[in-house]
Amino acid sequence: MPQLHVNGKLLNYEAEADTPLLWVLREQLGMTGTKYGCGVAQCGACTVHIDGAPIRSCVLPAAAVQPTQKVTTIEGLSPDGSHPVQKAWAALDVPQCGYCQSGMIMAAAALLKDKPRPTDADIDEAMTNICRCGTYNRVRAAIKVAAGADAKTAGLDIIHVTRRA
Amino acid sequence: MSKLYQEAFEAQAAGSAGIAPATGISRRRFIGSAAAAGSLVVGFPLSAQAQQAATMPPEINAWVVVQPDERVIIRIARSEMGQGTLTGLAQMVAEELECDWARVTTEYPTPGQNLARNRIWGNFSTGGSRGIRESQDYVRKGGAAARIMLVQAAAQGWGVPAAECRVAAGVITHPGSGRRTTYGQMAAAAGKLPVPANPPLKDPKDWKLVGARLARLDTVEKTTGALVYGADLKLPGMLNAAIRDCPVFGGKVRSFDAAAIATRPGVRKVVKVGDSAVAVVADTWWRAKTALDALPIDWDLGPHAGVQQAQIDATLKAGLDAEQAAVGNRNGDARDAIAKAARKVEAVYSYPFQNHATMEPMNATAVWTPERCEVWTPTQNGESALAATAAAAGLPPAKCDVYKLPLGGGFGRRGMADWVTQVVQIARAMPGTPVKLMWTREEDMQHGRYHPVTQCKLTAALDERGEVTGLHMRISGQSILAAVFPQNIRNGLDPVVFQGLNAGGGEAMIGYSFPNLLVDHAMRNPHVPPGFWRGVNLNQNALYLECFLDEIAHATKQDPLALRRKLMARHPKHLAVLDAVAERAGWGRPAPDVKGMKVYRGLSQTHGFGSYVAACAEVSVTAGGELMIHRIVAATDCGHAVNPQQIEAQIEGSFVYGLGAALFQACTVKDGAIEQKNFDTYPCLKLAHMPKVESIVMPSGGFWGGVGEPTIAVAAPAVLNAIFAATGKRIRDLPLSRHSLKA
Numbered sequence: 001m002p003q004l005h006v007n008g009k010l011l012n013y014e015a016e017a018d019t020p021l022l023w024v025l026r027e028q029l030g031m032t033g034t035k036y037g038c039g040v041a042q043c044g045a046c047t048v049h050i051d052g053a054p055i056r057s058c059v060l061p062a063a064a065v066q067p068t069q070k071v072t073t074i075e076g077l078s079p080d081g082s083h084p085v086q087k088a089w090a091a092l093d094v095p096q097c098g099y100c101q102s103g104m105i106m107a108a109a110a111l112l113k114d115k116p117r118p119t120d121a122d123i124d125e126a127m128t129n130i131c132r133c134g135t136y137n138r139v140r141a142a143i144k145v146a147a148g149a150d151a152k153t154a155g156l157d158i159i160h161v162t163r164r165a
Numbered sequence: 166m167s168k169l170y171q172e173a174f175e176a177q178a179a180g181s182a183g184i185a186p187a188t189g190i191s192r193r194r195f196i197g198s199a200a201a202a203g204s205l206v207v208g209f210p211l212s213a214q215a216q217q218a219a220t221m222p223p224e225i226n227a228w229v230v231v232q233p234d235e236r237v238i239i240r241i242a243r244s245e246m247g248q249g250t251l252t253g254l255a256q257m258v259a260e261e262l263e264c265d266w267a268r269v270t271t272e273y274p275t276p277g278q279n280l281a282r283n284r285i286w287g288n289f290s291t292g293g294s295r296g297i298r299e300s301q302d303y304v305r306k307g308g309a310a311a312r313i314m315l316v317q318a319a320a321q322g323w324g325v326p327a328a329e330c331r332v333a334a335g336v337i338t339h340p341g342s343g344r345r346t347t348y349g350q351m352a353a354a355a356g357k358l359p360v361p362a363n364p365p366l367k368d369p370k371d372w373k374l375v376g377a378r379l380a381r382l383d384t385v386e387k388t389t390g391a392l393v394y395g396a397d398l399k400l401p402g403m404l405n406a407a408i409r410d411c412p413v414f415g416g417k418v419r420s421f422d423a424a425a426i427a428t429r430p431g432v433r434k435v436v437k438v439g440d441s442a443v444a445v446v447a448d449t450w451w452r453a454k455t456a457l458d459a460l461p462i463d464w465d466l467g468p469h470a471g472v473q474q475a476q477i478d479a480t481l482k483a484g485l486d487a488e489q490a491a492v493g494n495r496n497g498d499a500r501d502a503i504a505k506a507a508r509k510v511e512a513v514y515s516y517p518f519q520n521h522a523t524m525e526p527m528n529a530t531a532v533w534t535p536e537r538c539e540v541w542t543p544t545q546n547g548e549s550a551l552a553a554t555a556a557a558a559g560l561p562p563a564k565c566d567v568y569k570l571p572l573g574g575g576f577g578r579r580g581m582a583d584w585v586t587q588v589v590q591i592a593r594a595m596p597g598t599p600v601k602l603m604w605t606r607e608e609d610m611q612h613g614r615y616h617p618v619t620q621c622k623l624t625a626a627l628d629e630r631g632e633v634t635g636l637h638m639r640i641s642g643q644s645i646l647a648a649v650f651p652q653n654i655r656n657g658l659d660p661v662v663f664q665g666l667n668a669g670g671g672e673a674m675i676g677y678s679f680p681n682l683l684v685d686h687a688m689r690n691p692h693v694p695p696g697f698w699r700g701v702n703l704n705q706n707a708l709y710l711e712c713f714l715d716e717i718a719h720a721t722k723q724d725p726l727a728l729r730r731k732l733m734a735r736h737p738k739h740l741a742v743l744d745a746v747a748e749r750a751g752w753g754r755p756a757p758d759v760k761g762m763k764v765y766r767g768l769s770q771t772h773g774f775g776s777y778v779a780a781c782a783e784v785s786v787t788a789g790g791e792l793m794i795h796r797i798v799a800a801t802d803c804g805h806a807v808n809p810q811q812i813e814a815q816i817e818g819s820f821v822y823g824l825g826a827a828l829f830q831a832c833t834v835k836d837g838a839i840e841q842k843n844f845d846t847y848p849c850l851k852l853a854h855m856p857k858v859e860s861i862v863m864p865s866g867g868f869w870g871g872v873g874e875p876t877i878a879v880a881a882p883a884v885l886n887a888i889f890a891a892t893g894k895r896i897r898d899l900p901l902s903r904h905s906l907k908a
Contacts, residue, residue: 015451016430023451027405032397033390035573037524038606042844045524074390086388093380093810096818097247098387099394099524099573124853130844132524132574133247134821136855138814158810160380164235164267 003067006031007076010067021057021065022046025073033074033102037130044129047103048073054110054126074102077109085109088146092154096133103129108143117147223356225314227274227285228258228307231352235335237264239308241271242279242286243296244545245383246575247818248873249811250296252381254304256807257297260374261308261366264348265334271382276547277566289547292580292697294774294871297807301869302366309364311355318354319346369805369866378810383571395528395543395570400599403530404433405450406591407457408602410442410612413837414692416467417441426456435460436594444591450603469692469837477618477691477834478515484641484687485513485622491656491688493663497681499626502635506626510720512713514623515898516705517831518839519616520609520847521698525573527584528603531592533558538565538589543572545580553582557589576822577697581614607842614696615832615839617643621709626681631721633732635681638666638709644688645695645702662686664702665771665878666710671868673703673773675710676739677732693834699822700877703773708827711769711882712897715889725768725886726752738865742779742800743770745861750781750798759785759795767886769879776870777802780820782856782883786891790907794824794854794884799876800861804868813860815872820858823880825850828901848902 001012004021006029013028020039025031025048034057037045041056048057049072050065065071077083081090085108088094095101104127111118111126118126123140131139141154224230230238239258245251255271279286287300312332319337320327323344331338335348369375386392411417421443423435431452436444443462447453484490503509529542531554538558544550547569555562572579588602604612619642626635644659653659664673666684675684698704714732718725726747733740747753747768756764762785770779783796799816806812829848832839841847885896892906 015449019451023449026397027449027451030399031390032393032399035394035525036396036603037526038844040606040843040845043524043849081385081389089388090380090384093384093814095247095381095384095387096249096814097524097572097574098383098392101387102390105388127852130524130849130851132522132576132822132849134818134850135814136821136850136852137817137858139852140855156810156813157378158380159378161267164265 002063004029004062004065004071005067005069006071007073013062015062017063018061021048021060021062021071024062025057031073031075035099035102037100042130043100044107045100045103047106047129049106049110052110052113054107074106077105083109084146085112085142088142088151091145091151091158091160092138092142092156093158094135094138094142096135100129100131104131104139108139108146111143112146118143223353225311225352225355226307226360227282228304229262229311231315231348233349233352235265235268235347235349237262237269237335237348239269239271240274240286242274242289243300244289244291244547244569244572244575246291246545246572246579248296248815249381249808250291251383252379253297253807253811254300255382256374256377256379257301257305258308260372261305262312263332263334266374266379268335269382273569275566275568276551277562279548280551280562290549290580291545291575292577293701294873294875298775298869298871305366306364309366310361313361313364314355314358315348315351317358318351322354375805375807377808379808381811392571394525394573395530395541396525396573396603398530398541398570398601400530400532403599403601404446404448404595405453406444406446406588406600406602407450407454408438408442408444408587408604408608409457409462410608411464411466412611413466413470414694415469417465418443419463419465421463422461426460429456429459432456434595436591438587438590442587444587444602446591446595446600450601454605466837472692472834472837474833474835480691481515481618481620481641481689484689485620485639487641487687489687490639490685491658492683492685493658493660494666494668494675494682494684496668497635499635499637499681499683502626502681503624503637506634507629508627510625510627510717512623512716512897513620514709514712515620516616516618516708517899518618518693518833519698519826519830520613520832520841521574521576521578521696522609522847522849523574523576523578526604526606526609527578528601529585529588530599530601531588532597532599533589533592534596536564538592539568540585540589541568541570542585543570543579544582544585545572545575545577546582549580550582550585553585554589557586558593576699577701578614580697606844610842610847611839613832613839614694616698616704617645617695617702618691618693619643619705621705623709623713625713625717627721631723633679633717636679638684639687640685641687642689643695644690645697647688647690648695657688659686659688662702663706665706665773672775676736676770676772677729678735679732692837693839700874703771703875703878704823704826704881707769707771707878708882708885711771711879712885712895715767715886716895719889729768729770738777738802739770739772741865742777742802742863743768745800745863746779746781746798749859749861750783752781756783762787762793763891764795765887765890767883767888767890769882769886771875771878773875773878774871775804775868776872776875778875778879780876780879780883782887784884784887784891786888786906788908790905792888792901792906794856797856797858797883798861799858799879800863801872801876802863802865803870803872804864804866806862806864809862812862812872816860816876817858819874819876820880821850821855823877824854824884827881827884827899828854831900
C-alpha cells in the first residue's frame with residue numbers, strides 16, 4: 001500500500017497512481033483544509049509544503065511523492081493556529097470568505113522560511129495565489145507582521161476581544 | 166438520518182466557533198456543555214418543528230439565545246460569504262442587547278425553521294449589499310426586545326420596577342437594593358415573557374459596538390483549515406458526484422455510454438440530470454471526475470450551437486440606434502437639445518460577459534428519501550435553495566430542509582440554486598444515500614450566470630461655450646430580470662438596468678443634473694444566462710458615464726473635477742465623497758513621480774446599493790505600454806458604518822474584483838458555448854497587481870447603505886480615466902488586456 005509522510009505521520013492510502021496529492025489529502029486522509037480551486041496549478045488554493053517548499057498539490061500525482069519526503073498541510077503548520085503567519089493573519093483579520101487562505105498561508109510560511117525579511121518584490125513574486133474576495137493588501141501587511149513588524153504599522157486598529165468560552 | 170450524520174457533521178464542525186452552520190450544532194454544544202461529559206444528543210436533523218419543540222435551547226426571542234453559562238447565541242439569517250455580515254449583524258443585535266461581546270457566538274437558523282415559524286427571521290437572501298441595511302431595524306429590535314425581557318424577568322423576581330434596573334455586559338443590577346443577576350440566570354424566565362412588539366432603539370450617538378472596529382468572529386478557523394465549507398463536508402456513507410452539463414446553453418443530452426466506464430474503480434452510477442446534464446457518482450470525487458472525463462456523451466447542442474460572440478455584439482450594436490427603447494430617466498428633451506447643439510460629443514462603450522469565479526466551485530450534498538430531503542450547501546439564499554430542493558425532491562417544503570454551510574465566495578452566483586436542483590435530482594436516483602456534487606472549475610466557468618453584456622452610446626449636446634445642454638445615454642443589451650425575475654419586467658422595462666442612473670429612489674441615483682437628459686434601454690437578450698454579478702448593472706453604467714464625462718471634459722478643455730462639480734451642485738452627498746478623494750489624493754497638484762515615472766490621476770463617483778462612493782486612481786504607463794496602478798484613494802458614505810475595518814476590507818476587495826474584471830476578464834461565446842474554461846484563460850487580479858488603497862469611510866448618518874458592491878463600479882472608470890490622462894488612449898471596451906497602451 002502506498003504511503004505518504006504528512007504532518008509528521010506516515011499514512012497509508014489507497015488511490016490510483018495518477019491521483020493528485022490534493023485528492024489523496026482531501027478524500028483519503030481526511031485533510032480538507034487544502035482546497036480545490038482550479039485543478040491546473042493556477043490559483044494556489046491547494047498549496048502544501050514538500051520538505052518545506054510550496055507546491056500546488058492539484059497537479060502533482062501522490063505516487064510521485066516519496067514516503068521519505070515530508071508533506072505539510074495547513075492542519076500541520078502548527079498544532080493550534082500559533083504559527084507566526086497564522087497569528088499575523090488573525091491579528092489583521094485577513095480572510096474574507098477564507099477559501100483561498102490555507103493556500104495563501106502555506107505560500108507565505110514557505111516564503112518566510114526562505115526569506116525571513118521579504119521585500120515587497122519578494123512578496124509579489126512568491127504570492128501568486130488567487131483571492132477573489134480581494135484580501136491582497138492585508139496578506140501583504142500580515143506577511144510583514146509575521147516577519148516581525150508591529151501589527152500597529154498596518155494601521156488597521158482592529159479591536160480584538162478575547163473570546164470567553 | 167440521523168445520529169450518524171449528526172456526529173460526523175459535528176465532529177467536522179468542531180472548532181468552528183464563529184459560524185455554526187445549522188442550529189443543530191450549537192444545540193448539541195449547548196447540551197453538551199450543560200450536561201455531563203459524554204452525553205450526546207441524537208436525532209439531528211429532525212424536522213424544524215420537532216427541533217423547536219424538543220431540543221432547541223430556550224430562546225429569549227427568535228434572535229437571541231442565552232445559555233446558563235452566559236454564552237450568547239445570536240441568530241443570523243443572512244449568509245456570510247466573506248463580506249463580514251455575520252459579524253456586523255451580531256454587533257447590531259449585541260448593541261441593543263447590552264450583552265458581553267466576548268461571549269457572543271452566532272448560528273444560522275435553517276430555511277425550514279423560518280418556514281415553520283412564518284418567516285420570523287425575515288428574508289434569508291444575501292445579495293445587493295442588503296445583508297445589513299435591509300435587516301438592521303428588525304435585528305436591532307430583536308436585541309432590544311431580548312434585553313427588555315431579561316430585565317423584566319429580573320425585576321419581576323425582585324419585585325422592583327424594571328425602569329430602576331440597569332444592564333451592562335450581560336449583568337442586570339438594581340442599584341437601589343444592590344441586587345445583581347446575569348442574563349444566563351434570567352434566560353429561562355425571560356423566554357416565557359411576551360416579546361415586546363416595537364421596542365425603542367438607541368440613538369446612534371450612544372452606540373458602542375456599532376461603529377467599532379471589531380475583529381471578525383470567524384477569522385481564526387479560516388487560518389487553520391478547520392472551517393468546513395460545502396466542498397469539505399463528509400457524511401457517513403456519502404458518495405461523490407461530478408457533473409457535465411451541455412456546453413451549449415439550451416442543448417440536451419442525446420445519449421451516453423455508461424457501460425464504457427462501469428468497470429472503472431469506485432464508479433457506482435451514471436445519472437442523467439434533467440435534460441441537459443450527466444453525473445457520475447463514485448466513492449471519491451476524483452474517481453467520479455476522471456470517469457466522467459472518460460464517459461462518451463452524445464450531445465444535442467440545440468438551437469444556439471451556431472451563435473458566435475460577433476453576432477451577439479452586432480445585435481447589441483443595432484440596439485444602440487433602435488427606435489423602441491424603455492425610458493429609465495428623462496428630464497427636458499435631450500433629443501431636441503442634441504439636434505440644436507452647437508457641438509456634440511459621442512462615444513460607444515461596451516461591457517463583456519464575466520464569470521463570478523468564486524474560489525469554491527458550486528457544490529451541495531443531498532440525502533433523499535420518499536419522506537424527506539435534506540441539503541447542505543453554501544448558498545446566498547437559503548429560502549430559494551429550500552424551494553429548489555422541494556421542487557426537485559417532489560416533496561412539500563415542510564418535508565425538506567437546507568443547512569447553510571460557509572461560502573467560499575458568493576458574488577451573486579450563489580444566490581441561484583441550479584446546482585441544488587442538480588444534486589437533489591442525483592440523490593433521488595440513490596434513495597437514502599448522501600451524495601455530494603461538486604463542479605469542476607471548467608464546469609463552473611462554462612455554466613455561470615454571467616455579468617450581463619451591454620453596449621452604450623452616449624451623446625452630449627454642448628452649447629457655444631462648451632457647457633453641456635443635454636445628454637442621451639442609450640443602453641443596449643441584456644436584462645438580468647428578464648432571465649431571473651421576468652414577473653418584475655413592466656411594459657418591457659427592467660428598472661434594474663438603470664442602476665446608478667435613476668432620478669431618485671435612494672438606491673442608485675445619478676449624481677449629475679443635466680438640463681436635458683434621456684437614459685433609455687433597448688433590451689437585447691442573448692442566449693447566455695445572465696445573473697447578479699457583484700456590483701450588477703452599476704458596474705457598466707458608472708463606467709459609461711464616468712468615462713464619458715472625462716471625454717466631455719477633454720473635448721471642452723475643462724478639468725474633469727471642475728466639470729463634475731458644475732453638474733453636481735444639487736447632489737451634495739455625491740459631491741462630498743468626490744471632493745474627499747480629490748482632496749486626499751491631491752487633485753490639482755502634480756502627483757509625485759514613482760521610480761522616475763510620471764504619475765497620472767483619474768476620478769470617478771457613483772451611487773449604488775444606497776451608498777455614495779468615489780475613487781481617485783494614480784497610474785503610470787511605461788513606454789512599453791505596461792500599466793502600473795500605484796495608489797487608489799476611495800471614499801464611501803454608507804450612512805451608518807457598522808464596522809469600519811470591515812468596510813475598508815470590502816472597499817479594498819472591490820478594487821480587486823473590479824480591476825480584475827476591467828484589466829483581464831471577458832467570457833466570449835464560440836459555437837454557442839463559453840470559450841473560457843479555467844483561470845489560464847480567465848485571469849484574475851493578483852497580489853503583485855494590487856495598488857495601495859486608502860479608504861475614507863465617511864458615514865453622514867440618517868440612512869443605511871451597502872458596502873459590499875458599490876465601490877466596484879468606480880474602480881474601472883477611475884483607472885481608465887487615469888490611463889487616458891497618461892496616454893491619451895480612451896479605452897471604451899473591456900477588458901484592457903485587449904488593447905495596447907504602447908506609446
